[in-house]
Amino acid sequence: MVRIAHCDQHIHQAINTYCGKCKEVICLECIFDLHKGHEVDKLANVLLMFKEEISASTKKVREYEDEKKKKNEKNEKNEKNDYFSSLAQDSRR
Numbered sequence: 001m002v003r004i005a006h007c008d009q010h011i012h013q014a015i016n017t018y019c020g021k022c023k024e025v026i027c028l029e030c031i032f033d034l035h036k037g038h039e040v041d042k043l044a045n046v047l048l049m050f051k052e053e054i055s056a057s058t059k060k061v062r063e064y065e066d067e068k069k070k071k072n073e074k075n076e077k078n079e080k081n082d083y084f085s086s087l088a089q090d091s092r093r
């Protein structure tokens with residue numbers, strides 16, 4: 001099972017394409033942007049041939065997403081702390 005990953009350049013795009021030149025999994029927008037003119041194929045088509053490579057790439061993407069998630073959680077916590085400390089200040093008045 002391959003989890004649907006999203007492109008780090010185009011976060012709203014699911015990665016469903018494989019660039020044979022860069023040996024990378026990319027999104028539809030990347031084909032016309034970073035990988036313009038490159039030899040690309042549908043991810044499903046090359047999945048069987050490059051199963052291990054793709055899983056390595058999706059793993060990288062997953063790690064990146066996890067890192068991004070962690071950062072977001074940190075930011076949320078900081079915002080919450082700010083919110084609560086401002087509440088505490090208000091209640092003192």
Ligand SMILES: [Zn+2]
Pocket residue numbers: 007008009010013026027028029030
């Ligand atoms: Zn992209």
Ligand SMILES: [Zn+2]
Pocket residue numbers: 019020021022023034035038
């Ligand atoms: Zn490429």
